Amino acid sequence: MRFHYKCSDCGKEFLTEDLMYQCPECSRENDGTHFPKGNLIVELSEDVLKAAAAKEHVTPDDFYPYPSTDPEAYPIGVTPLMRPRRLQEKLGLPNLSLKLDSQLVSGSFKDRASYEVALQAKALGEKRIVLASTGNAGAAASAVGAAMGLDIILFVPASAPVNKLMQSVLYGAHVVPVKGSYDDAFALSIEYTKRHGGINRNTAYNPMTIEGKKSISIELFEQMGRKAPDAVYVPVGDGCIIGGVAKGFSDLRKAGLIDRVPRLIACQSEASDAISRAINDGDTRAIRATTRADSISVDLPANGRMAAEAVKCSEGWAVTVPDEGILDAQLTLTRYAGVLAEPAAACAYAALERDRDNLVSRLGKDAEAVVLITGTGFKDMKAFDGRAAIPEAIENSVEELDKLSF
């Protein structure tokens, strides 16, 4: 067996490679008022970890439960690790990096999870993937589905940015906009799978989403010269990306390739801070999220428990920022680094700016800090309304040039 499952709450092990979503015992308690229980962790076999440890260089395939059969059919990573010199200077952090997952095929980090779930579907002989999304996971699943010949059924809040919805339509998914929140779409998609079958790709609900997302840590390890960074700033909504980052480093540690998981910093909007509350006060109740950063607007985080636990185990912490700070951070990223990030992605940079002195006091100014840029700003240019505008056109004459003030 290449892997088996373990319940993240009661620790019960399930010695199977069959499709499983949650621990049947622990998930029975879930009633929508508190972060769900019973999410499953994938445990890789000793043989898989040993084989990875023996290699000169590792790739995510060495750690996937379902390795690629044709990696070039939908390439995941290696996304650029940018050393943003002007931001390094601005913040006095000479070893700051930006990991540009905005450059994945569908424009967001979510390609990582969708790819591994597509490999799961192929391996299990399933043709249909069902999911709920705030927008990016849907676009990613739809893109992977188009490339790999899978049917995608996607439930999204009707209020999701139009470009994200249009992307999914263009990739050929069955898109079902829901008059409700992301959490409503989540519940409907699970009901759909129960009634009509298919593999449910909902974030964290399907443990392969975390397995796909962990690929970023394997990449970072190789990009940084076979070592882990000191701190990773991760934008957090459901907590599945940060759970995946933690899992990747944890697998590397189990393989003996690194000594410790880096500090994981959960970055949230003050208007969607459920996981920060859990980290700081142990409060796991649902909230009413209202942030403009749509991708991280979550009432009841699907991976809330594991995410909070992962941050604490890494000796990391949570940082919240006002929406205003997130939108300002989008402009800082464009003007100082040439990086166009959607609001959720800019949240991680906004959090780093706010947290800069704390980071330096804990880890020193030479700390290797990585900010995950999880989605491109091209998907949601409306976020810049009122902050940037295209200038009026000038007459086509040389006289007009003399009127310019720059």
Ligand SMILES: Cc1ncc(COP(=O)(O)O)c(C=O)c1O
């Ligand atoms: C661009 C972007 N950043 C961050 C997140 C947050 O990820 P998670 O919900 O797994 O915490 C998302 C999730 O949709 C996203 O699309």
